[in-house]
Amino acid sequence: MNDTLVLQTEGLTKAFGGLSIFKGVDFALRAGERHAVIGPNGAGKSTFVHLVSGLLLPTAGTVRLMGRDVTRATPQQRVRAGLGRTFQINTLFPSLTPLEAVVLALCERDDVTAPSLHALFRRSELLDEAAALLERFGLAAEARRQTLLLAYGQQRVLEMALAMAQKPKVLLLDEPAAGLTTAQGHALFEQLSSLAGDTSVLFIEHDMALVFGYAQRVTVLGGGALLAQGTPDEIRADPVVRKAYLGH
Amino acid sequence: MSPHHRFFADQARWSGWEIAFWLAWLVAFFLPNANLALLTQILVWGLFAVSMDLLLGYRGLASFGQAAFFGIGAYAAGVLGKLGWTEPVSGLVISAVVAGLAGMAAGRVVRGLHGVALLMVTLGLNSLLYDFVQRSTELTGGDDGLPGVTIAPVLGLFRFDMAGRTGYLYTLLCCFVVMLLLRALLHSPFGLALRGARDNARRMQMLGAPIDRDLTLVMGLSAAVAGLAGALLTQTTQFVAPEALSFQRSADVLVILVIGGAGMLYGGFIGALAFIFLRDLFAAINPIYWYFWIGLMLVLTVSFFRRGLLPALVALKDSLRRPAGRGTTSASTQPAAEEVVR
Numbered sequence: 001m002n003d004t005l006v007l008q009t010e011g012l013t014k015a016f017g018g019l020s021i022f023k024g025v026d027f028a029l030r031a032g033e034r035h036a037v038i039g040p041n042g043a044g045k046s047t048f049v050h051l052v053s054g055l056l057l058p059t060a061g062t063v064r065l066m067g068r069d070v071t072r073a074t075p076q077q078r079v080r081a082g083l084g085r086t087f088q089i090n091t092l093f094p095s096l097t098p099l100e101a102v103v104l105a106l107c108e109r110d111d112v113t114a115p116s117l118h119a120l121f122r123r124s125e126l127l128d129e130a131a132a133l134l135e136r137f138g139l140a141a142e143a144r145r146q147t148l149l150l151a152y153g154q155q156r157v158l159e160m161a162l163a164m165a166q167k168p169k170v171l172l173l174d175e176p177a178a179g180l181t182t183a184q185g186h187a188l189f190e191q192l193s194s195l196a197g198d199t200s201v202l203f204i205e206h207d208m209a210l211v212f213g214y215a216q217r218v219t220v221l222g223g224g225a226l227l228a229q230g231t232p233d234e235i236r237a238d239p240v241v242r243k244a245y246l247g248h
Numbered sequence: 249m250s251p252h253h254r255f256f257a258d259q260a261r262w263s264g265w266e267i268a269f270w271l272a273w274l275v276a277f278f279l280p281n282a283n284l285a286l287l288t289q290i291l292v293w294g295l296f297a298v299s300m301d302l303l304l305g306y307r308g309l310a311s312f313g314q315a316a317f318f319g320i321g322a323y324a325a326g327v328l329g330k331l332g333w334t335e336p337v338s339g340l341v342i343s344a345v346v347a348g349l350a351g352m353a354a355g356r357v358v359r360g361l362h363g364v365a366l367l368m369v370t371l372g373l374n375s376l377l378y379d380f381v382q383r384s385t386e387l388t389g390g391d392d393g394l395p396g397v398t399i400a401p402v403l404g405l406f407r408f409d410m411a412g413r414t415g416y417l418y419t420l421l422c423c424f425v426v427m428l429l430l431r432a433l434l435h436s437p438f439g440l441a442l443r444g445a446r447d448n449a450r451r452m453q454m455l456g457a458p459i460d461r462d463l464t465l466v467m468g469l470s471a472a473v474a475g476l477a478g479a480l481l482t483q484t485t486q487f488v489a490p491e492a493l494s495f496q497r498s499a500d501v502l503v504i505l506v507i508g509g510a511g512m513l514y515g516g517f518i519g520a521l522a523f524i525f526l527r528d529l530f531a532a533i534n535p536i537y538w539y540f541w542i543g544l545m546l547v548l549t550v551s552f553f554r555r556g557l558l559p560a561l562v563a564l565k566d567s568l569r570r571p572a573g574r575g576t577t578s579a580s581t582q583p584a585a586e587e588v589v590r
Contacts, residue, residue, distance in 0.1 A: 053454065079456030091454075093447040096440075099252055104444050107437040108455040116436050117256045131252050144255050166455065 004031040005067070006082075006200045007170050012051055012061035014224075022047050022224045024061065029170065034201045036215035038208075040244075044224035045204045046088060049174045052202075053085045054078045066169060084168030086159040088175045088204075094148035098139050098158050101147060102130040105165035130165075136195060137161040153184050160188070164195060171196070173203035177210060189214050212236070220244075260435040265565075269514065273420050277413070284412040290517075290524045291419045292481050295426060297504045297516025299473035304502075305511030306434065307466050308446035309362075312498050313354075313370030314474055316377045319493020321347040321475025323381065326394040326488040334400035340422065340479050347475020348468045355467030359460055374498055381490050393489030397482060408484060415484035422480060426473060431513065433469075442466055503542065507549050509556025518558045 007029035014022040022044045029035050037045050050056040052063055054075035062071045065081050073081070093101045103117070106126050114120035121127040134143045137157050142150055147158065156176065163171055176192070177185030189210055192201070205211050211218060211232070218235040220227040228234075228241045235241055249257065273291070276282050296318055303309045324343035333339055358369050381388045388394055401407040406414040433439055445452045445459050452459050482488045491497065500523070508519020526545060530538035553560035 055450070055453075075453040076456045076458060079454060085454055087451075091448055091451045093444050093451065095447055096443060097255075099255065100440060101444070104437075104440050105455050107440065108452075108457045112437050114437055116260060116432055117440065118253075118260050118435070120437065121253050121256065127250070127252055127256075131250070143252065162451070162455070 002031050005029065006031050006065070007052065007202065008062075008064040009052065010062045010064075012048075012063065013059050014047055014051060014056060015059045020059075020224065022051065022058075025221070025224075025226045027219060027226070027229075029200050029202055031200055032198050034196075034203070034214055034216050036211040036218045037202065037204045037221060038206075038211055038218060039221035039227070042223070043221040045221055046174055047224070048221065049085065049172050049202075049204065053083060053172060079166065079168075082169035083172070084163040084166045084170070084199075085172035086163050086174060086176055088178055090152075090155045090159060092147050092155060092158060092162070095146060097144050097146055098134055098150070098161070099130060099143040101158065101162060102133055102165050103127065105162050106130055109166045133161055133165055137164075137191065153180055156180060156184075157188065157191070160192065164199075168199055171199050171201045173201065173205075175204050175206065177205060177207055182207070182209070185210055186213075256435075260431075266514070269517075270424060277416060277420075284416040286524065286528065288412055288416045288419050288484055289481075290520045291416075291423050292477050292484075293501070293504060293524055294517035294520035295423050295480070296474055296477040297501050297508065297520055298427070298430065298513065299470045299477065299516075300501050300505045301510055301513065301516050302430070302442075302466060302470040302473065304505060305513075305515070306439070306442045306446060307463070309358075309463075310367055310502070311370040312367045312495070312502070313372075313374035314470075314501050315493045315495070315497035316354075316370075316374040317347045317351050317471035317474035318478035318481075318497060318501075319377065319381065319490075320350050320471075320478070322478030322482045322488045322492040323388060323394065324475065325479035325482040326397045327387065329397040329399050329482070329486070330394060332398075334398050336399050336402055336418070336483050339399070339483065340476060343479035343482075344472040344476040347478070348472030351471020351474075352464050352468035354471070355464035358467070359463060371495065371498070374493065374495055378490060378493050378495070381493060388490070391490060393487055395487075397486045397488065399483045399486055408486065412484070419480050419484060422476065426476060427513070430473070434513065438462070438465075503546055505556075507546060507556055509558035509560075512556075512558050512562075515556055515558045518561075519556065522557060 005028050009025055009027045012022060012025045012027070013020065025048065037048060039045050047056065051058050054070070054073060058071065062069055064070065065078060065083055068081060070078050070081060096104070103126065106129060110126070112120060112126070134140050137160065139154060139157060139161060142154055147155065150158065156179065160176060177188055180188060185207055193214065215232055217230065218232055219229045220235060220241050222244050227244055228238045230238065276287055277284070299317070300311070300314050303311055321343040324346045325339050328339045328342060354373055357373070358366055361369055382390055384390070399408055402414060402418050408414050441452070441457055441462055444457070445462060449459055478492055481492065504519035504523045505516055506519070507522055508517065509515030523542070527538060527542065530541040549557065
């Protein structure tokens with residue numbers, strides 16, 4: 001981790017009509033950092049991820065990615081600038097196999113044009129890269145089954161694999177362990193720890209064991225506003241956070 | 249070749265059924281009592297339904313306006329023939345390009361629309377064009393159709409004869425070439441991107457995919473194929489009327505595709521075979537109320553073979569091939585019906 005800021009928001013605000021659901025949040029993610037965003041339901045966590053990834057545009061404030069202002073950029077432009085994300089609810093390609101989905105992700109990343117996939121694989125390493133990625137995420141045995149036939153946990157892992165296929169510099173994970181057992185959640189985060197490399201990771205998570213076990217810094221949101229920011233120890237000790245979120 | 253590479257290679261490989269399909273059309277030409285005019289119509293409708301399949305089956309977009317592009321191609325070929333550009337192959341290409349450009353323009357209009365909104369806008373565009381063709385009597389001949397369309401012999405050698413022999417082979421060859429190209433395209437990264445956007449446009453956005461550009465391209469491609477089918481109809485009959493771009497035609501092509509099976513490339517041809525043969529049969533029974541039976545067929549097909557006739561045939565073939573008692577597929581094997589969808 002170093003002090004270079006890879007993702008930064010200033011005064012980020014989102015309002016629908018007169019109703020502000022996200023209020024002037026300043027946030028910074030450092031290079032190589034693993035940063036958790038926590039908060040009770042309705043705190044604005046998913047809104048924050050949508051604002052950063054471009055699926056929602058802010059009413060006010062700025063988003064900078066790798067030092068570049070991307071506040072008005074499309075999701076695709078942000079992806080091209082180094083952003084990757086997963087979704088709270090599996091957002092996959094049900095009729096494609098994991099192999100096809102990862103090949104698709106790699107083709108989009110590399111802007112591949114080829115008369116056929118068959119010809120493409122003969123002249124590039126793309127298929128080997130897809131196979132290696134699926135192997136690393138433990139999906140090799142399921143690589144050629146349709147995604148809709150995979151177990152839920154495998155689909156969660158595929159969400160992660162698709163995001164990682166893009167080699168993002170900043171990875172946003174919206175409740176990656178949602179719906180998984182505690183053991184599966186820990187396994188997923190361990191997998192991520194070993195594979196993330198120098199990717200900066202911002203993740204939303206409800207499981208405090210995962211948050212405090214994995215994050216280097218924690219941001220706490222409440223009612224669409226920033227409540228606190230700090231190291232896991234600082235957050236644990238923060239009386240405002242304890243009262244508003246941890247309940248004691 | 250690795251198993252992964254073989255997986256993709258197998259998808260692109262010609263199956264025995266596919267080869268038999270094309271050979272059957274060729275054999276039909278030599279049958280003594282074959283109704284070549286009817287078979288040509290089936291090929292034209294089949295190709296038109298394939299154009300719809302590109303949108304609905306491979307990109308997940310339903311349209312009530314596909315006949316607009318069929319009509320543009322049909323009228324382009326007709327106007328060219330009337331103005332003296334009688335060479336058929338170049339006329340066909342020009343008509344497809346004109347329809348394709350119109351499709352790309354429509355693609356920009358419908359960008360971001362889904363479901364009912366998309367159906368209504370495509371229906372609206374179809375209606376606008378239909379009225380324009382009816383009113384532009386000097387250019388199109390209005391209600392009476394375009395008279396005086398002349399088409400020269402194919403390659404300067406084969407005249408379009410009354411028995412429809414040249415027309416049939418010409419249409420068959422064009423369909424084959426178009427299907428070769430589409431087949432290759434659908435097994436390319438672009439084809440994979442189309443299926444990805446059909447399954448989940450939001451995920452495609454977050455892969456950085458240019459889904460709007462791809463939508464414009466596929467609309468253009470689909471319209472070009474529809475236009476080519478329309479031009480084939482004009483060239484083989486040497487006539488074109490506003491019916492070519494009627495709403496009824498847009499509805500019929502959807503019916504044909506749903507009966508045949510969307511997302512399977514050949515479903516359009518299977519649907520056209522069933523639809524046109526049965527239409528002729530039912531019209532012989534009752535020339536006015538034949539659509540009653542088509543409606544019944546649609547209800548029964550969708551009720552019993554939800555995905556259409558071709559997937560049902562593939563599933564039947566699969567179950568016949570599988571020995572009794574081995575009813576399950578292995579973990580790494582796709583159901584055959586799904587494989588054909590690719």
